[in-house]
Amino acid sequence: MKVTNDETGGIYFLDAPGGTGTTFFISLILATIRSQNKIALALASSGIAATLLEGGRTAHSALKLPLNMQSNETPTCNVSKNFAMAKVLQQCKLIVWDECTMAHKKSLEALDRTLKDLRSNNNRFGGAMILLAGDFRQTLPVIPRSTPADELNACLKSSNLWKHVKVLHLSKNMRVELQNDQSGNIFSKQLIDIGNGKFPIDMLTACFCYDYKQVPGAIIKCLWY
Numbered sequence: 001m002k003v004t005n006d007e008t009g010g011i012y013f014l015d016a017p018g019g020t021g022t023t024f025f026i027s028l029i030l031a032t033i034r035s036q037n038k039i040a041l042a043l044a045s046s047g048i049a050a051t052l053l054e055g056g057r058t059a060h061s062a063l064k065l066p067l068n069m070q071s072n073e074t075p076t077c078n079v080s081k082n083f084a085m086a087k088v089l090q091q092c093k094l095i096v097w098d099e100c101t102m103a104h105k106k107s108l109e110a111l112d113r114t115l116k117d118l119r120s121n122n123n124r125f126g127g128a129m130i131l132l133a134g135d136f137r138q139t140l141p142v143i144p145r146s147t148p149a150d151e152l153n154a155c156l157k158s159s160n161l162w163k164h165v166k167v168l169h170l171s172k173n174m175r176v177e178l179q180n181d182q183s184g185n186i187f188s189k190q191l192i193d194i195g196n197g198k199f200p201i202d203m204l205t206a207c208f209c210y211d212y213k214q215v216p217g218a219i220i221k222c223l224w225y
């Protein structure tokens with residue numbers, strides 16, 4: 001909040017696995033900024049994530065991002081200076097982008113170029129503050145007819161902008177914590193281990209080496225009964 005009030009800009013990434021309170025945290029920041037009569041733009045990579053945020057829209061729709069992102073070397077948002085969205089982008093104090101890990105790196109670079117142009121400011125993102133949120137253990141950008149290497153290359157972490165990103169972490173699973181659910185707790189830890197590549201994989205079958213004695217009873221019941 002201090003950074004937004006100082007209006008020094010910057011780009012932050014909230015590394016937040018499912019259930020750790022991303023939506024709660026983002027909603028709180030959006031409400032605080034809007035309560036000061038300032039503009040905070042809420043974007044998300046998917047429609048479902050956008051509906052969870054007050055005034056949320058998909059990044060593709062709000063920023064008019066080109067569809068041929070992969071083949072366009074230097075894409076920009078199709079927002080000209082006399083569009084209403086251009087005024088919003090010029091005046092907004094904060095742009096939040098939830099589930100950004102699914103976005104193509106060129107989407108973020110297009111936003112950077114457009115903000116510099118619209119705000120007539122050559123600082124990164126035209127001096128606006130950007131808050132990205134998501135979890136790289138989940139789905140990465142989907143590139144049709146591509147290899148895993150193409151997907152990694154399209155990922156935000158491969159962008160030149162990534163070295164300027166300050167990473168923040170949310171680690172406590174609030175959903176499990178609030179429900180006091182022991183099996184949910186084990187399951188959420190196992191999901192994180194899989195995402196971090198810590199779960200052993202059988203090289204012959206390419207399946208997880210699973211000790212079924214460790215699978216919480218509630219999950220077995222839910223899956224097989």
Ligand SMILES: Nc1ncnc2c1ncn2[C@@H]1O[C@H](COP(=O)(O)OP(=O)(O)OP(=O)(O)O)[C@@H](O)[C@H]1O
Nearest residue numbers: 016017018019020021022023024025173174175178
């Ligand atoms: N700081 C907090 N204090 C109290 N409750 C919280 C806090 N953070 C999150 N919660 C609650 O925990 C639950 C999960 O939070 P939330 O939906 O924001 O997580 P999420 O990371 O967006 O989850 P997902 O990615 O799976 O959608 C919600 O019921 C939310 O109200």
